[in-house]
Amino acid sequence: MKCIICKENKSYTNFSKEHIFPDSIGGNITLDCVCKICNDLLGSSVDSKLTNHEFVQLIRLALKIPGKSGKIPNPLGEAYIAGTQEKIRYVFDNFGNPK
């Protein structure tokens, strides 16, 4: 079986399910033609940066999409009022509802 990323032929046991969109943002479409090494590399270099980006976290909060840990991210946990040094904090429960 040939990996579509590294183009190397490997045995079937060296492959794992690659989520086209990371499962932590609700992706459920998978491919079986990416080897584990490439899948891990994609996970650490692409998926983690995408899922941890503040804009994506804001959308995950709005749509209440939990990550693998089951937590809904809160990118508004610490913010500043524009033009001031005054901090504000938005707090949400485990289901993404404002407290």
Ligand SMILES: [Zn+2]
């Ligand atoms: Zn590969």
